[in-house]
Every structure is written in C-alpha cells, then in structure tokens.
Amino acid sequence: MAADPYPRTLSFSSSFNFRDVGGYAGLDGRPVRWRRLFRSDALHRLRGADLETFQQLGVRTVIDLRRVFEIERHGRVPEADGLAYHNPVVHHVDWETIPFAADLPHDRWLADRYLNFIEDGREGLTAALGLIADPEAAPVVVHCMAGKDRTGVVCALTLALLGVSDQDIADDYALTEQAMASLTEYLLRTNPDAVQDKYHMFECPQNAMLYFLADLRERYGSVEKYVREIGISAEQVATMRDHLLTPA
Numbered sequence: 011m012a013a014d015p016y017p018r019t020l021s022f023s024s025s026f027n028f029r030d031v032g033g034y035a036g037l038d039g040r041p042v043r044w045r046r047l048f049r050s051d052a053l054h055r056l057r058g059a060d061l062e063t064f065q066q067l068g069v070r071t072v073i074d075l076r077r078v079f080e081i082e083r084h085g086r087v088p089e090a091d092g093l094a095y096h097n098p099v100v101h102h103v104d105w106e107t108i109p110f111a112a113d114l115p116h117d118r119w120l121a122d123r124y125l126n127f128i129e130d131g132r133e134g135l136t137a138a139l140g141l142i143a144d145p146e147a148a149p150v151v152v153h154c155m156a157g158k159d160r161t162g163v164v165c166a167l168t169l170a171l172l173g174v175s176d177q178d179i180a181d182d183y184a185l186t187e188q189a190m191a192s193l194t195e196y197l198l199r200t201n202p203d204a205v206q207d208k209y210h211m212f213e214c215p216q217n218a219m220l221y222f223l224a225d226l227r228e229r230y231g232s233v234e235k236y237v238r239e240i241g242i243s244a245e246q247v248a249t250m251r252d253h254l255l256t257p258a
Contacts, residue, residue, distance in 0.1 A: 024055035027157035027189035037173030051157035054085035098137030121221035145253035
C-alpha cells in the first residue's frame with residue numbers, strides 16, 4: 011500500500027483539530043484529492059508561525075459554521091488577501107438544554123444531535139456544501155468551535171457524496187478523539203466552564219456517525235436525495251465529485 015503523500019493531521023500550537031480529508035477511496039475507487047478540503051476547530055487563535063503555516067496551505071475559502079454569538083465572543087480567522095470568509099450558520103438547539111440520560115448510549119445521544127443539524131441547520135448546510143462544490147473556492151477549510159460536530163456532519167455529507175464508505179467516514183470522525191484531549195486540556199486552563207459537566211459533548215465514538223448516516227438514509231433514502239431536498243443541485247454534486255476526486 012502506497013504511503014499517503016501528505017500528513018493527514020497538521021500540527022499547530024493554537025489549533026488542535028486541523029486535518030486534511032483527502033486520500034479516502036471514493037466513487038469507482040477514485041481517492042479524494044489531498045489539499046483540497048480541510049476540517050478544523052476554530053481558527054481565531056492563529057498567529058505568528060501558526061498563521062504562516064496556515065497561509066502556506068494556500069487556503070482560498072474559510073467556511074465558519076459557528077453562530078454569531080460564538081464569533082463575537084471568540085473572534086474569527088485573521089483576514090488576509092485572497093482569503094474569502096463565509097459564515098453559513100448551522101442552526102441547532104442548544105445542547106445544554108437537552109438532558110443527557112444516563113441510560114441512553116452516548117453514541118445514540120450524539121447521533122440525535124446530528125439529526126437535528128440536518129433539520130434545523132438546512133440553510134447553513136446548503137451554503138457550506140455549495141461552497142465545497144465550487145472548484146474556484148478550493149482549497150477550503152470548514153470549521154466550527156471544536157471541529158467535531160457541525161464540521162463532522164458537513165464533512166460526512168461531503169465524503170458520502172464522494173462515495174466514501176460509512177466506515178471510512180466514521181474513522182475520519184473518530185480521529186477527532188485525540189484532538190479533543192488537547193483541546194479539553196487547553197479549555198480547562200483558559201475557560202473551564204466550557205468543559206466541566208460537559209465531557210459527554212467532547213467524545214466522538216464511531217457509532218455516533220454510523221447511526222447518523224443510517225438514520226439519514228432511512229429518512230431520505232440517500233445522502234444525495236437529502237442534499238437535493240435542501241437545495242444542492244445534481245450539477246453541484248457532479249462538480250464536487252469532479253474536482254474533489256482524483257481523475258479516473
């Protein structure tokens with residue numbers, strides 16, 4: 011098996027969950043192209059050497075899925091020439107208002123939150139997927155606060171449209187687990203209220219993503235049928251596949 015040409019996880023001192031989603035086998039065995047689509051936690055902390063490393067990736071488009079109050083509280087990626095910034099908010103119920111029952115498996119609880127994204131967050135998901143489908147926008151980085159949930163759903167929908175298997179999508183989602191340990195440590199030092207009594211929000215079991223994808227298909231028939239319902243055209247799906255998959 012050939013080694014990946016690029017590291018999947020990129021190291022930053024101020025961003026904990028930045029990685030490339032390239033390399034996974036897609037439609038007709040065509041791999042997802044490297045250095046076209048990145049996923050990350052929030053980018054407002056990028057400064058100095060971290061910012062230089064980020065700029066060297068040649069990112070053209072940042073898709074920030076956070077709500078307005080999150081951006082007002084924490085800030086956004088630094089402005090730069092040639093960098094387009096978009097904020098297609100993925101609306102959802104506030105997780106802190108939803109009881110976490112001890113007898114409900116955590117992966118099921120998370121999957122239910124993701125199903126809420128695809129209902130309440132349709133407008134934001136449509137805008138994000140439309141940007142990812144546009145070859146002129148690439149390379150793109152999509153992020154939220156932790157780069158786990160909203161970002162995880164956008165990346166899962168994208169990878170599914172590219173023909174990546176559910177298991178590979180779940181494996182990619184679960185890579186966030188290690189990043190969460192570093193992010194949690196950082197938050198405990200700088201903003202402990204964001205973590206305490208909320209540890210169930212920081213875990214990312216593979217089954218949560220597998221349940222979510224299975225439930226979405228049960229409701230809509232397929233991921234492609236879902237995105238068509240929310241406003242992504244067949245042409246956009248075809249264009250996404252054309253520029254994010256390696257040529258046949």
